[in-house]
Amino acid sequence: MTELGEQRISRRGLIVKGGLLTAGATVLGGPAAAAAFGKATAGVKVAVVTHGDTGSFWSVFKKGVDQAHNDLKARGVSVSQVYANNDVSKQVAGLNAAIAAKVNVIATSVPDASALKDPLTKAAARGIEIITVNSGLGAFDSLKTYMVHVGQTEDVAGQGAGKQFNAAGAKNLVVLIHEASNSGLTQRAAGAKKTFKGTTKTLVIPNATSDLPGTQQKISAYFKTNKNTDAFLALNPDVATAALNAVPKGTKVGTFDLSPGVISAVQSGKILFAIDQQQYLQGYLPVVFAYLFVTNLNTVGNGAPVLTGPGIVNRANAARVAALAKKGTR
Amino acid sequence: MTATPHLLELDHVSKYFGNVIALKDVSLHVNAGEVTCLLGDNGAGKSTLIKILSGVHRHDEGRVLVDGVETAFSSPRDARHAGIATVYQDLAMVPLMSIWRNFFLGEEPTKGWGPLSRFDVGFAKRAARDQLKEMGIDVRDPDQPVGTLSGGERQAVAIARAIYFGARVLILDEPTSALGVKQAGVVLRYVVRAAERGVGVIFITHNPHHAYPVGDHFVLLNRGRVIGDHAKAEVTREQLVREMAGGAELEALTHELEGVVQT
């Protein structure tokens, strides 16, 4: 009895010490830890608030969140989700609702850092942990309760795209920005411009995804007016597949994000490459991180983001990714 | 009863709405080529009466006779087919549409059949122009929207339309009430014109001064009951005015006012 008892005591001691060490080591997440520790015995409430719409990209993200919720439900995790459809004020309202509901952790995307500053500062003041997903790297590091960024840095991803076009020998690139007020998209375009050795121009078509045939006409019109453009970068999979019919033959096409249409186009060579930011992970991981922090004070990243991309999907690996995409998880 | 039956007759008609007595024991008639004036102040029951005559409501007691035959209209369309046309005070025309479109609204003449049946526009424009001429109006441009016509002219179009589509009885609901003196006079001329063309006109108004010049027969309504029924020969305008206003009450009021002025 005494042997086991001693063992048990020392194991418990280890855990407590380990917890304190971790708490000590992660100064960044520090002050809220004490409060969170107190909440460990109640359920874990997570609010996922994004600017997402109902397109193919965000539906994979949502699948990730839903799966995490299912996997951790038995452990007392509850998840609420808000998709603001690119309407920033709706997103702010969602954040405020989460604060009022006294959730433990907010996981939010950041299409517009200044607009979300007030609600996130308020959340931090109330001791709610904050995880940024998909966009917003570096925007809210200074908040007391900021945990980590889960996503793909738009800039690095854009650079990856630029490099791919270099390898393909393109000289004149046009980047199609399909949402007028999304800083992430502008960052991607800027990233591509940095590494691309030729000239880079941007074409803005607001709300391109709600009138794809019209978008096709506009892309054609652009190519007619800028005849020596030979490369096209889409920032959205639905725009990419639509563009295939609008760009002149021989144009090198690359895109961000996957969809079944994009994957089959990559397999057949019509699209050169797709930059995959694995949004399934962006939905799944934050819920897990939230659970681990609230119940076990585990932190992640140590100040660096958890990068979910850029994954490059090209002709070489497209077939395997296709099988997974059929399940809606890639 | 004379040998020829009246064109349209109400015989001791009553109408109730719940326990409100809208009309009680009302009898009136109109003959072809004559003008029967229905006089009554607001709230006397005139609009209920019109609705029964035009088929919107069913009467609860009494009989409605067309050409001496007892009938009951099941809908306004029914009444129209019996030759009874109603021209409402402000609901006669669609202002934005042209005269010829308004003229043939609901009864558009067509050429051809099936899905290719066309609105015979040429015929419509000519007919509208001709019919208005019959009323004494020269339309320069049948395409002009009816809203650009004066109130009196609009009434004329409505009356001409009703007659064209075979109205034998024309019920005019307060045609002069919203018009100035000159326009009212113009409309009264149309009323006479209509009667001259053989139509039986029921002219509804609360203004005895308008009614008297054109009426052949006067029926006074008050609180759902007939309080007076005279042929033109039997009554003077002043008598009508007094009877309408509830003569005794008006005299008492006049005395009181005079009393106030004197002191």
Added chain:
Amino acid sequence: MTTTTPSAPATAADERLARVGVVTQILKRPDTGAFIGAVAVFVLFAITAKVDWTGDFGIWSSWLNTAAYDGIVAVPVALLMIGGEFDLSAGVMIGSSGLLLGILTTQEGWNVWPAVVVCLLFGLAIGFLNGYTVVKTRLPSFIVTLGTFFMLRGINAGLTIKITGGVSINNIDQAGGFDFAHDLFASSVWPKYGLQVTVLWWLGLTLIAAWVLARTRFGNWIFSSGGDPVAARNVGVPVARTKIQLFMLTSTVAALWGVMTAISLRGMQSNEGVGREFEFIIAAVVGGCLLTGGYGSVIGAAFGAMIIGMAQIGIIDSGWDSNWVYFFEGVVLVAAVMLNTAIRRRAEKAR
């Protein structure tokens, strides 16, 4: 206008009588303003565009194709507006119909043609729902169809996810009957310049609707249902039935356009069409249709759609920032309405 006694000579008597000039007659038409506007916008872009706006028929095709995408659904929307009602669900209906076609052909393996029929029936059903609700409840159609808009939007995303696991449908071209459908709905009639068959659909639909409006009984009923439904009902016009039929026409044409879009894109994603309902309304209003109903023109709406198409392509061809498209559309809308009103007032005074 004058009243004369029967004995006076019919003409020449009144010095105010004047022959109604041809020019005045043209100016009085509701679509004149839109035509002038379209010419003005064309001239503007002919000057500022960096490509040959006037001579290159490929450029004409560009904006004609774009115009057709709004123009097709703008036709019944204009008719409905003349009839006194709005349909805010016309845009999202495009997505619903396209997604339905996609689900039937890719998930259920149907041949394209029976699926097209089902989509059109779906349009008829939703249109009937809209119309019947408006007529029975007497709520403003703006509100009723706004409700339909949100419902369809939710269904587009939610039901599709449930059935397919994703929110976009792809590979419709694998279905039987696709090739003929593609020829009919999405092919190029003039491959050299890229003029699409959608332009023919648009112009054909416009001409048929214009004929119905001007030369049939139903057209007269449409005008009166919007102009003064009470007066119309009193003279026997079946106002309720007319309005319901107009709603059904709008939703069905939107469904047809959804089918055409899905065939053209070989797939559909659930965001398609959302927000377009206002462009249809702009085209109709620019075309001379009064928001309050009772007056307007489908030919004018076609010019309105042309203006929108020219603006969207012209701005890219001139190298301007595309965000200005919205600003431009707003300016055009206000200018067109002011122009239409001014012309009409002038024409009416001219006698």
